[in-house]
Amino acid sequence: MSLPRTSTQVSFPSGSVQDRSTVLAVLDLPEGRTGIITGSTPFHPLDHTWPDQPSDTGTLVVDGVDLAVVDCVTGGVGPEGVLSLGAEIPVRRGEEGWAWLVVHVVEAAEATGVTVGAAAELRVDAERRAALSAAHTGCHLLALALNAALAPRWRKDPGRRDALGHPDFDxxxxxxxRMDTTASTDVYRIGKSLRKKGFTADDLAADLPTITAAVNEQLAAWVAADAPVRIEAPGPELTARRRWCCDLPEGSASIFCGGTHLHHLGELTALRTELRLSEDGTGLTAVTAPERR
Incomplete structure (x- = not known):
């Protein structure tokens, strides 16, 4: 079977949920499933390197037949022409000499008539995408707000600051x-290496309610400001290094990101986080839940 040797072009960074393309390959997958690769797609696949945002689901329409896309994974074709999927890929995305592909996973029984060269209409589950995008945008805002709230706990400059100038605890x-359709869950380790960089966890448990209140106050202010959000990408390839950008009142913030996002913060009515510290004080978990209009 001939596999594509150029990376899939993706339109999900702009928020697209529909596209038309051509079937380039049809793969037999384990567990009675089939993988369909098209030249372009609006589907966001699970990233094998940093699997924070779940894949899109939706529908492929090929020759008038609706195929339910139950999963969407990243595939890599190496210099020898061998395909690896998901966690089996031995290199990081963007490795030179590799083609990076979006593989739409459908039930094999539904895909028996799909052939290379067929025209395909691709439709993402827009409601699920919107929920995941809200959670992912909330995750980045939480990172910035938490960095600001914890800034006084740094005894020295750790050498890395976020886009708003705060020590980058996140x-x-x-x-x-990890994101799901209701929230993002971020887990932080407060260990020896972080302390060596200058972070102090003294009385962190006692201060956590105050820190949580400060973070949520900042999140509420940003939602009220209805700041615009965009994804900047140097090209349409799956491998393009994309950047999340949000024009907050304090300044333009950006974070490298391969996921999907809101177009502006006014799409939310609220965004709140819950911070929990582990019993031994070495783990901090933030569960950040957006509420959409």
Missing amino acids: SLAMESS
């Missing part, structure tokens, strides 16, 4: 970040 302490 980046330096991040252990994992």
Whole structure:
């Protein structure tokens, strides 16, 4: 089977949920499923390197037949022409000599008539996308607000600051970040390495209600400001290094990001986080829930 040797062009960074393209490959997958690769797509796949945002789901219409897209994964074709999927990919996205593909996963029983060269209409589940986008935008805003609230706890400059000029606790302490359709969950590790960089966790448990209140006050102010949000990308390829940008009252903020987002913060009615500290004080979890209009 001939596999595409150029990366899939994606339109999800602009917020697109529909596209038309051509089927380039049809793959047999485990568990009775089929992978369909098209030249372009609005579907956001799960990133194998940093799987924070779940994949889009939706529908592919091929030759008048509706195929339910139950998953969407990243595929990589190496210099030898071998395809790897998801966690099996041995290199980071963007590795030179690799083609990076969006693989739409459907049930094999529904895809028996799909052939290479067929025209395809691609439709993302727009409601699910909107919920994931709200959670992802909320995640980035939480990072900036938390950095600001924790700024007084740095005894020295850690050498990394966020776009608003605060010590970047979010980046330096991040252990994992995951979104679903209701919230983002960010887990931070407050260990020896963070303390060596200058962060102090003294009395953090006692101060957590005050910190949480400060973060939520900032989030509410940003939502009320209805700041515009955009994704900047150097090109349409899946491998393009995209940047989330938000023109907040304090200044333009940006964070490298491969996910999907709101177009402006006024799409929310509220955004609140809950901060929890582990019993031993080495783990901080932030669950940030947006409310959409």
